[in-house]
Amino acid sequence: MDKNILIMSKFPHRVVEHFDETFNTFKLYEETDKQKYLKEVSPIIDGIAVMGPTVVSAEIISSLPKLKIIGNFGVGFDAIDVKKASDANVKVTNTPDVLNDEVADTAVALTLSVYRQIIEANKFLLNRLWLKSEFPLSRKFSGTKFGILGMGRIGKAIAKRMEAFDCDISYHSRNRKDVKYKYFSSLENLAENVDTLCIITPGGEETKHLVNKSILEKLGKNGVLINIARGSVVDQKALIEALKAGVISGAGLDVFDNEPNVPNDLIELENVVLLPHVGSATIETRYEMGKMVYDNIVAFFSNKKLLSPVN
Structure with a gap:
């Protein structure tokens, strides 16, 4: 699938492999100078995969002219400016139930x-x-x-x-x-x-x-x-x-x-x-959460119904 996905946070390895096999991926979490890297890739990014509490601000959303979807890892999505996303016609998804x-x-x-x-x-x-x-x-x-x-x-x-x-x-x-x-x-x-x-x-x-x-x-x-x-x-x-x-x-x-x-x-x-915020932190559940982020993004670009839309 010829779409460019910005992976902002470090996802489980198997999930990253799914993204790499399906999309062109850009791994922000691997970069030392994240702001510089984000500026370099901003013109081509079609979607974001992100784990809370990584912030997806109004400023970030505005800087990505091709952005169409933000796949959030977790039930809570308070680190994402959902109002700005909605105003920009960007879909946001989360991962309920699996955790x-x-x-x-x-x-x-x-x-x-x-x-x-x-x-x-x-x-x-x-x-x-x-x-x-x-x-x-x-x-x-x-x-x-x-x-x-x-x-x-x-x-x-x-x-x-x-x-x-x-x-x-x-x-x-x-x-x-x-x-x-x-x-x-x-x-x-x-x-x-x-x-x-x-x-x-x-x-x-x-x-x-x-x-x-x-x-x-x-x-x-x-x-x-x-x-x-x-x-x-x-x-x-x-x-x-x-x-x-x-x-x-x-x-x-x-x-x-x-x-x-x-x-x-x-x-x-x-x-x-x-505890260090480990409520859902098992190998099995974190994989399922990441897979749901991936499945939502695949569904969107395949013109299929989203599994868990937020907006």
Whole structure:
């Protein structure tokens, strides 16, 4: 297919091979001087393949006169200026569904790790402290009240898993969903009535700092916060202060503000479990996500229906 695709981020190797076999590819992620390279190839680029959080700004979109499609790797697409893309008649796609299980599994892992202090227990054994004393008792998770902020595809997958732990599941989203779980019309009420608040809602300006000091206070001193959505949804400064002061009990975080720069004030806390944004990071799922980016771009240039259009 005689189309020129700009691969802005480092995709799984097998996915890059698919692109190389089908298109003329230009790998921005391999270049040292990315701005210079982008300027050189800008007149010929027909499509973009990109992984978040690589930014596709209005300026970049404007600089590519032949651009017709942006294939985004991931469900969230807040790093892409979708409005500018729409104005320029550029299609944007994402990769829903294929990562639901992995992200939901990560939510479970984070939750159990916080409640049962799995990471601390591992350190305790490795440092041979078990030879001197018993590891302190942790908290029971089964049967607790589990709240979900965002009852989309992944939220439903998380809820399904939490049923196995006999959790009392409730949720808040912009609209009531066709699910059996209890609905709270306000996030404040949800936080006040659960032991765990799990965030799986889109990022962007609409949800920025949705979980703030007030919500953390409602969650309370025995409450646990789990975030596998976007770092921007939580007021990170307020969270650090709440964790230090015992306003909430603990947190499990896979996402942060300004990734990969995680503040020392957060890293140094003992009541957190921190992951480097690996919610969907398995070999199998990352391949499927990349393949979906590829399939969307192939479909577009073959004049076929897109698998997962955003705009």
